[in-house]
Amino acid sequence: MVIMVSDPISDLLTRLRNASMVSKSSIEIPHSKFKFQLATLLKDEGYVSDVKIEGDGIKKIINIDLKYSDEGTSVISGMNRLSTPGNRVYSSFDNLPRNNGGLGTVVVSTSRGLLSDSEARKRKLGGELICEVWSWVGLEISQLVFQKELN
Numbered sequence: 001m002v003i004m005v006s007d008p009i010s011d012l013l014t015r016l017r018n019a020s021m022v023s024k025s026s027i028e029i030p031h032s033k034f035k036f037q038l039a040t041l042l043k044d045e046g047y048v049s050d051v052k053i054e055g056d057g058i059k060k061i062i063n064i065d066l067k068y069s070d071e072g073t074s075v076i077s078g079m080n081r082l083s084t085p086g087n088r089v090y091s092s093f094d095n096l097p098r099n100n101g102g103l104g105t106v107v108v109s110t111s112r113g114l115l116s117d118s119e120a121r122k123r124k125l126g127g128e129l130i131c132e133v134w135s136w137v138g139l140e141i142s143q144l145v146f147q148k149e150l151n
Helices: 008-021 033-044 117-123 139-150
Strands: 026-030 048-054 061-066 078-081 104-110 113-116 127-134
Touching (some): 008 033, 008 078, 033 113, 104 117
Antiparallel strands (some): 048 061, 078 127, 104 113
16 A cells, blocks of 8 residues: 655654654664655664665665653654645754754754754854754753752
8 A cells, every 4th residue: 555645754753753752673764865864864863773675676765763761751752843844844954943952962964864853063064953852851850960069
């Protein structure tokens, strides 16, 4: 059965969100270079544990292993699609948004490929804002450290 998807990036984000809500260990999505780049960036940023391509030819799929904390909560706390096929959103490097005060990642499609917002700022590259992903895992520890520094 072939399912036509009008926005493959939103489909990927929805599959990730739904799988993390029911604590699935991995998901499979149809392969495309863009989706593989996005999944690899999420792995590099620490939101998923592994990304693999399986199959060959037109039957390639991307297998994404989800990441969970020691308590069993998903590392991905939330994600939003910023630029859609009907409403493209662009930003220069000096106006790139900071997700949750720098605790999250904004994925930017630049002339050098997909980059995180921090990497795009370092390279002084703007582009299309694809999505934002954030995590609250580990936030409690950083809050305790901050409170100790105040005392």
